[in-house]
Amino acid sequence: MSGPRVRFAPSPTGFFHVGSARSALFNWFVARQDPEGVFILRIEDTDTERNREEWVDGIVSAMNWLGMHPDEGPFRQSDNAPAHAHALSSLMAAGYLYFCDCTGEVVTARKGADKTPGYDGFCRDRALGPSATAAYRFRAPSGGEIVVSDDVRGDVSFSHDVIDDFVVAKPSGAVLFALANVVDDRADRITHVIRGEEHLPNTPRQILLWEALDEASGEKIAIPHYAHLPVLVNEQRKKLSKRRDPVAVEMYRDQGYLPEAFVNYLALLGWSPRGDVEIVDSDTCIQQFRLSDVSHSPAFFDVKKLAHLNGEYIRALPLEQFVQRCSPWTSPWTSPWRSEQAPPWSDAQFDEDRFAKIAPLVQERVALLSDVPAMVDFLFLDAPLFDDAAFDKTIRRDSVAQELLTKAIEKFGEVDWSATALHDCTILLGESLQLNLRKAQAPIRCAVTGRLVGPPLFESLELLGRDVVLSRIEAALTKAAA
RNA sequence: GGUCCCAUCGUCUAGUGGCCUAGGACAUCACCCUCUCAAGGUGGAGGCACGGGUUCGAAUCCCGUUGGGACUGCCA
Numbered sequence: 001m002s003g004p005r006v007r008f009a010p011s012p013t014g015f016f017h018v019g020s021a022r023s024a025l026f027n028w029f030v031a032r033q034d035p036e037g038v039f040i041l042r043i044e045d046t047d048t049e050r051n052r053e054e055w056v057d058g059i060v061s062a063m064n065w066l067g068m069h070p071d072e073g074p075f076r077q078s079d080n081a082p083a084h085a086h087a088l089s090s091l092m093a094a095g096y097l098y099f100c101d102c103t104g105e106v107v108t109a110r111k112g113a114d115k116t117p118g119y120d121g122f123c124r125d126r127a128l129g130p131s132a133t134a135a136y137r138f139r140a141p142s143g144g145e146i147v148v149s150d151d152v153r154g155d156v157s158f159s160h161d162v163i164d165d166f167v168v169a170k171p172s173g174a175v176l177f178a179l180a181n182v183v184d185d186r187a188d189r190i191t192h193v194i195r196g197e198e199h200l201p202n203t204p205r206q207i208l209l210w211e212a213l214d215e216a217s218g219e220k221i222a223i224p225h226y227a228h229l230p231v232l233v234n235e236q237r238k239k240l241s242k243r244r245d246p247v248a249v250e251m252y253r254d255q256g257y258l259p260e261a262f263v264n265y266l267a268l269l270g271w272s273p274r275g276d277v278e279i280v281d282s283d284t285c286i287q288q289f290r291l292s293d294v295s296h297s298p299a300f301f302d303v304k305k306l307a308h309l310n311g312e313y314i315r316a317l318p319l320e321q322f323v324q325r326c327s328p329w330t331s332p333w334t335s336p337w338r339s340e341q342a343p344p345w346s347d348a349q350f351d352e353d354r355f356a357k358i359a360p361l362v363q364e365r366v367a368l369l370s371d372v373p374a375m376v377d378f379l380f381l382d383a384p385l386f387d388d389a390a391f392d393k394t395i396r397r398d399s400v401a402q403e404l405l406t407k408a409i410e411k412f413g414e415v416d417w418s419a420t421a422l423h424d425c426t427i428l429l430g431e432s433l434q435l436n437l438r439k440a441q442a443p444i445r446c447a448v449t450g451r452l453v454g455p456p457l458f459e460s461l462e463l464l465g466r467d468v469v470l471s472r473i474e475a476a477l478t479k480a481a482a
Numbered sequence: 483g484g485u486c487c488c489a490u491c492g493u494c495u496a497g498u499g500g501c502c503u504a505g506g507a508c509a510u511c512a513c514c515c516u517c518u519c520a521a522g523g524u525g526g527a528g529g530c531a532c533g534g535g536u537u538c539g540a541a542u543c544c545c546g547u548u549g550g551g552a553c554u555g556c557c558a
Contacts, residue, residue, distance in 0.1 A: 233551080271495090297487090298550085458517070
């Protein structure tokens with residue numbers, strides 16, 4: 001007995017969506033649970049109007065980033081066109097299909113007040129032949145019902161009467177999603193169809209097609225298990241939309257989310273590991289994941305929680321790892337890929353050793369790797385990037401602060417240049433002006449780093465060196481006087 | 483409108499008839515730690531949508547109501 005064969009079948013019509021990523025992940029879990037499991041990537045590119053090759057690259061690279069490597073594929077649905085055409089003609093030959101040249105308006109007008117949804121079956125018995133306007137419709141059965149047994153939800157039944165004679169191919173013979181998907185799943189011997197809840201209404205039709213194909217092709221293939229995952233929603237509880245919501249996986253990568261954190265978070269949407277733990281690696285997920293444990297209700301994609309998780313993962317990184325993983329944001333010129341956000345410093349200004357020294361202090365302060373540059377830019381730039389509001393408040397409009405800075409130039413000129421000595425020196429400096437350390441460090445921090453927040457000040461000063469620190473304080477005093 | 487799905491703190495969830503005085507996590511609030519900001523520590527507030535049943539016993543089972551969602555394409 002071979003293992004499960006699952007597929008992730010996105011259509012390349014936009015950025016790689018977080019909801020798609022979650023579907024892919026759950027498929028991947030199921031495949032990896034069995035040593036013989038197979039995870040297939042199939043690009044569903046039959047909608048030539050909207051597909052773009054660049055989106056295919058996006059899907060592949062995002063999946064690669066997340067560590068979900070397909071065992072087979074990427075296949076192109078379009079490469080399977082001959083099989084689709086063959087399925088179409090055998091279904092037609094077996095009487096499952098008929099031609100229909102009704103336009104949407106004609107159908108609506110004819111139905112009038114009739115509230116039954118879908119096509120009214122007008123062309124069912126007209127025995128039309130192929131033409132430039134005749135689409136292929138499936139002769140849906142009437143009476144009785146069809147039961148979808150769903151591994152997540154249990155049995156869901158649909159009355160045959162609500163399944164209309166749906167279109168399976170355009171007049172050109174171009175096969176549409178419902179059929180193409182089934183033909184490919186049969187060819188790939190898919191055992192589990194794990195996809196978003198939005199496909200649940202398609203499922204009875206696809207089962208009908210599957211059975212029709214069993215008959216028409218003379219080859220009976222076991223119907224796969226189906227599992228429909230709850231949708232991901234936004235704060236308004238609407239399905240995440242490519243237009244309104246930040247759903248592009250690529251964007252999260254660019255912002256400095258770690259793939260392992262992202263995968264962990266995705267796994268938590270609609271599922272949870274055993275016990276009171278949430279931070280789990282993918283091996284644990286693979287081991288524990290069961291489709292029957294997946295939640296039935298929609299989940300809100302909470303970026304705040306994602307960010308928190310990411311911070312946890314960042315802090316858990318060994319220091320060298322952290323430094324290395326910062327490179328797309330800190331030294332993109334040596335990195336295998338670069339963030340769209342370039343650092344404010346140049347290749348020549350960046351000092352790897354200096355960054356390595358400040359890194360441990362930065363590591364525990366950031367939730368996103370893209371937050372790193374703003375935290376350390378003062379170490380590499382010739383002059384700090386000033387936060388004007390902070391400068392005005394802490395230095396320009398504060399004469400005591402300026403007095404403190406003036407004294408600092410003198411004291412810092414002769415102190416031992418170490419973080420602890422600078423710390424003690426600043427305490428004394430503050431005391432001489434009735435300022436506690438909290439107050440005393442602020443103008444120095446602002447003068448030297450340009451900001452009021454950042455890594456611990458005295459370690460920063462030590463790294464910067466006496467000459468730079470003194471000249472920055474002088475520059476700040478000059479700037480305040482201007 | 484029709485079909486289908488769903489319903490535990492603001493959010494993600496644990497919970498499969500007694501272990502529930504409903505647990506954890508994010509967010510939030512307070513305090514502690516502290517050179518800023520974080521991180522960390524301690525504590526607090528906060529939920530079974532509602533109404534009926536079934537049962538000795540219901541967050542858990544059944545029915546109804548209400549509310550939300552998906553779908554309703556010659557898209558996928």
